[in-house]
Amino acid sequence: MEHTVPTRMGDGSMVHMSRSDIEAEVRAGVEAAVKRAKTPPLAEDEIEHLVDIYASPSRFTGVDIGTEVVLSYDGSGVGTFTARLQDLQMYEQCFAADLVELCHGDYSFKAVKTIAAYEAQSMRDAQLALTVPVQYGAMPNLGLYCRPDGPVPNWAELLPLGRFDEARAGQEEAVELAVTDMVNVGVDLAEAGADGIDFDTAGAAGDADFLATLRAAEALRARYPEFGIEIGMAGEFVLGMHGELEYDGMRLAGLWPRDQLRVATKAGAHMFGPAVNVNTSKSAAWNVARAVTLVKPCMDETTIPIHMNAGMGVGGVPMTSYNPVDAVSRASRACVDILRLDGL
Secondary structure (H helix, E strand, C coil), rough: CCEEEEEECCCEEEEEEEEEHHHHHHHHHHHHHHHHHHHCCHHHHHHHHHHHHHHHCCCCCCCCCCCCCCCCCCCCCCCCCCCHHHHHHHHHCCCCCEEEEEECCCHHHHHHHHHHHHHHHHHHHHCCCCCCCCEEEEEEEEHHHHHHCCCEECCCHHHHHCCHHHHHHHHHHHHHHHHHHHHHHHHHHHHCCCCCEEEEEECCHHHHHHHHHHHHHHHHHHHHCCCCCEEEEEECCCCCCCCCEEEEEECCCCCHHHHHHHHHHHHHEEECCCCEEEECCCHHHHHHHHHHHHHHHHHCCCCCCCEEEEEEEECCCCCCCCHHHHHHHHHHHHHHHHCCCCCC
């Protein structure tokens, strides 16, 4: 009977698989990406390397000395029992973070706009206390602009009724409101000394959400040429909730990571964060193989740094609140070794 090793599923649960089982999972993950995104498959040596990573019984794995990458963190300014500034200092001094992010508990630009002056003061305080770059982060979160939370007709209610023109008009109106809020917040934080802004989970509400992000990035880049702008995606595929929206002549609905990168670069992003969602019913090896296959085309043509979203439920990391280190380290190493990323 073939020897087995402990490994993980996409929900974080532990299972035991043989090396041949793991190889089959890796190949199936690559095939799934190729079939859906029409992307080239991984090379045989890359597949073998993934198998080696996941067939190892070690508790922890890591990249070779000299191949380390930059570690940037979103949401690092909130979430523990301490104050936000102390959270950022812990990430810098205890977790060796290379870039940290100040954010509010209500992680959306629509909410932040009402307290932007207070956030600007907090940013100023953070800049005086930390050495590493400090950016500000929030979600475009276009859904907050529709009823009952906002003034715009709710397209999620209109679409099932077949009222497509009204649903599209509502999304277009929400885009205008969101762009205004994101730009205004970005200006306030830039003036307070922020090193950059993170449009996090872009496209979560579909192509209109992504369009609002791109337009806000474009406006901020024009005003502040040296200001850092990160666009981090919500998923590997832009949902066509509107279906007809374009940016720079490219239809946004249906974009996979490489084309997401192209429009993000055109809009003025200085850093791009592809996100590949985890299938909790599949193995960690399957998920990471699929993730790196989807993102690899980005690496062949990018002109800006790429920081893979690797965390709870994305980038091959299991969908669980407290991830086991064996799963996180394997996913991180796989992304760095295969993709030659600029960061995580």
